[in-house]
Amino acid sequence: MNSAPEDQIVTSVLDAIAEQRLPAGTKLGEQALSDLFGCNRANVRRAFAALAAQAVVELRPNRGAFVATPSPEEARDVFQARRTIEDTVARHASGKATPEDIAFLRRAIREEREAREQHDKPRELRLSRQFHMRLAEIAGNKVLERFLSELTMRSTLILGLYGTKGRVLCGDEEHGEIVDALEAGDTDRLRGLMDRHLRHLEGGLQFDSPPPSHLSLREQLLTGQS
Amino acid sequence: MNSAPEDQIVTSVLDAIAEQRLPAGTKLGEQALSDLFGCNRANVRRAFAALAAQAVVELRPNRGAFVATPSPEEARDVFQARRTIEDTVARHASGKATPEDIAFLRRAIREEREAREQHDKPRELRLSRQFHMRLAEIAGNKVLERFLSELTMRSTLILGLYGTKGRVLCGDEEHGEIVDALEAGDTDRLRGLMDRHLRHLEGGLQFDSPPPSHLSLREQLLTGQS
DNA sequence: TTTTCCAAGATTGTTAACAATAGATGTTAT
DNA sequence: ATAACATCTATTGTTAACAATCTTGGAAAA
Incomplete structure (x- = not known):
């Protein structure tokens, strides 16, 4: 454009x-x-x-x-906002998905699993994000789409900071169930799965280990004096 | 800051x-x-x-x-997003409001009515917006607060374009009932009132009359040629 | 009178040079 | 050897001049 x-x-x-x-x-x-x-x-x-x-x-x-x-507090706010927005996305996307949409989502899930098996994390993250953004697109609200775009972006930063490395980021089986519910037009199940998925994601965070300090050397040493 | x-x-x-x-x-x-x-x-x-x-x-x-x-489609998206976000705001604000919060909200309602009686529309709009933003503040999610700030801003533009002039913008009795429910900690009622309030606001729009053309003289006359 | 064209003015877009500040290096004194 | 200090470099912040584009106005032709 x-x-x-x-x-x-x-x-x-x-x-x-x-x-x-x-x-x-x-x-x-x-x-x-x-x-x-x-x-x-x-x-x-x-x-x-x-x-x-x-x-x-x-x-x-x-x-x-x-x-x-993002601080732990911001992380909490971001995921709370995601649950809010993606719930509405689920409500409005349910029953509106075209066969092309379903095909796209299933392909994204498949490629995401492949990327994970190949330890291609950038690709995996990109595909996972595409999955969620496509759902917002199907819901058909440009405002919520833009908000979710920002939130998924910040989620990626949060996962990079506080994500436990060993764990699976976005379980592909969860994405799979979501598409199933979407295709079946089962709105309540779709909403429940999405909520569970996001809580799962947030639950995997660990805020204790690294104090996220991106300060200059001077700032790291001089703690709170002029 | x-x-x-x-x-x-x-x-x-x-x-x-x-x-x-x-x-x-x-x-x-x-x-x-x-x-x-x-x-x-x-x-x-x-x-x-x-x-x-x-x-x-x-x-x-x-x-x-x-x-x-904003186009009529954008208006629809904005109000849908507001219903989504302000519902979550209502859920989280319920029971968290301090006496100072309640006092602030009641004062805003009173001053808003005064402004309306004096036909001071800028003041009325500002106070109405402050009312909604204060609720978001009580809910305690900075992300949703920022999103709502943007949405209320765009709502003002939408009301200016498509609002029926004779009608009351934000019925103060609706705001009053909302504070009552908030103070009583009646979450379900609060959510219902907020939803009704926003639908009321959106329902008062008229998209038929003026095609919103803010073009230069040249653009208004030369319709679609090089 | 209406339309077309051209030129002048105003506004946006781009670039480079300069000033101010922060971070890093090196020096000196204790 | 360490700490305080001064200097030096790199980066950000500001400003002004210039180029490109759009708008406006009027003149000339139909």
Whole structure:
């Protein structure tokens, strides 16, 4: 649609975050990105402003732009919001899925399992996100779709920070059951499965181990003095 | 918190939209705003990018920034999203309201009625919005709070475009009943009242009369040719 | 009078240079 | 050897000038 020079930066950064190629706290230098995308720093700056408005990038004055590092409280809020929004998505998607939709979802599940078996985590994450976003698309509400896009993005960051490595991220059997219920038009079951799926995802987080510190050396040492 | 020069632009524009001082389709010139806020155009540009990311401003290449003019479809999506989010807000706010919260809400209702009697529409709109936002604050989810902030903003634009003038915008008796249910801790009733309130609001829209055209003279005349 | 075309003005988009600040390196004194 | 200090570099923030585009207005032709 809009091929403005800054939109490409936004989508590229979002894609990178969605595939966990950009971990939380990564510094995004203006020069680096302007070189990479062959544009001037003003466009990079505008892209940062848009990304900051979606809370996937944090802007620190005179320091620069950093990939956001969600706190445990933010993680809770994000998943609570996801349950809210994806419940409505489930309600409205139920019975509206075309055969193409079902085929797409089943293919995504299959490829996601393949990616997991091959330990291709970026691909797995991308496919899992596509699964949820397709459901929102079927529901047919652009506003909720955009909100969920932001939330899945932040979920990826949260999983990268607090996810227990050994565990399965998005159990493909759960996704499979969801498609079954969607195809059958069983709204209540669909809603229940989705809720369970999201609680499962959130339940796998561990907030105790690493205090997410992405501070400069100086800030890490000087704790709370001028 | 953050007193960056561009943040002031963002909040000022949002406030103006929330009070319907900036109607949908208004052009926002870069020079005009940079003069007004005593900063350079680069900051205005960044503010526009942030506002566009929240869908309250539309960016047309080589034309400039305009206050968004939501279509009837967008209006439907916005109110559906509001019902979704404010239902969760109601669920989580119920029983959590402090006496100060209740006092604030009752005062907002009273002042809103006064503003309506004095035909002070900006004030009325601002207070009505504050009422809903305070509920979100009580619920205690920053993500949903931010989403609702965007949605109430766009609701104001929608009411300005499609609202039937004679009708009452937000019946204060409805707000009153909501506070009663909140204070009583009657969650189910609170949810029901909120849903009814939002459906009431949406039901008062009329999409037939004015095709929302905020085009230049040239665009209004030359319909669909190069 | 109406339409078409062209030119002037205004606005947006881009770029580069400069200023200000933070982070890092090196030096010196204790 | 360590800590405090100064300097140096890299990065962000600001500004102004220039280029490109759109809008406006009027003149010329039908």
